[in-house]
Amino acid sequence: QKEVEQDPGPLSVPEGAIVSLNCTYSNSAFQYFMWYRQYSRKGPELLMYTYSSGNKEDGRFTAQVDKSSKYISLFIRDSQPSDSATYLCAMSAVQGAQKLVFGQGTRLTINP
Amino acid sequence: SAVISQKPSRDICQRGTSLTIQCQVDSQVTMMFWYRQQPGQSLTLIATANQGSEATYESGFVIDKFPISRPNLTFSTLTVSNMSPEDSSIYLCSVRSGGSNYGYTFGSGTRLTVV
Numbered sequence: 312q313k314e315v316e317q318d319p320g321p322l323s324v325p326e327g328a329i330v331s332l333n334c335t336y337s338n339s340a341f342q343y344f345m346w347y348r349q350y351s352r353k354g355p356e357l358l359m360y361t362y363s364s365g366n367k368e369d370g371r372f373t374a375q376v377d378k379s380s381k382y383i384s385l386f387i388r389d390s391q392p393s394d395s396a397t398y399l400c401a402m403s404a405v406q407g408a409q410k411l412v413f414g415q416g417t418r419l420t421i422n423p
Numbered sequence: 424s425a426v427i428s429q430k431p432s433r434d435i436c437q438r439g440t441s442l443t444i445q446c447q448v449d450s451q452v453t454m455m456f457w458y459r460q461q462p463g464q465s466l467t468l469i470a471t472a473n474q475g476s477e478a479t480y481e482s483g484f485v486i487d488k489f490p491i492s493r494p495n496l497t498f499s500t501l502t503v504s505n506m507s508p509e510d511s512s513i514y515l516c517s518v519r520s521g522g523s524n525y526g527y528t529f530g531s532g533t534r535l536t537v538v
Binding site: 317345352357401410412 | 427465467481517520526529532
């Protein structure tokens with residue numbers, strides 16, 4: 312069993328839809344959770360990070376962490392074609408840990 | 424946050440040869456990280472490179488196959504040696520984002536195809 316599981320998709324939705332991206336994990340020691348966005352032929356860029364359980368909102372993006380279920384989510388409201396990318400979750404047990412454990416990424420396409 | 428220049432951006436190589444990937448950062452950093460991103464797979468950390476010391480390799484990766492140099496605080500190279508088609512992947516270097524305890528900045532990656 313992988314430490315982090317992420318549905319690879321692909322996921323295709325119409326512009327303006329609400330998108331939900333999810334990851335599950337098995338290591339209960341994980342406390343720091345990140346979402347990265349990776350455009351084609353580019354490196355991943357940090358989109359959001361959260362610590363422990365709870366929600367964090369940044370514009371159209373909301374990250375949720377449910378440690379009791381070992382489940383994290385990223386919601387994108389009013390999705391735009393420019394949101395089309397691969398989204399990767401990542402997590403670590405230690406703040407500033409050298410090693411992040413990544414999900415395999417979900418390829419998302421927003422159709423105009 | 425730091426800006427990373429990585430090259431080459433892509434290459435097609437013959438099996439049995441070696442390729443050296445360069446990573447240049449616009450600021451001094453203590454640690455640089457090398458990742459591999461295989462098709463349909465998650466990013467996997469290959470090794471951590473500290474200036475002035477040997478790189479630290481993750482399980483499943485060895486120095487003979489992936490030698491790393493770190494001559495100064497802004498530059499590192501990763502060599503993929505004696506390549507086989509299984510080494511076809513995207514290779515990325517990364518540094519910890521300035522002032523962040525969580526985030527990392529990645530280079531654009533090197534897309535390697537071994538034929």
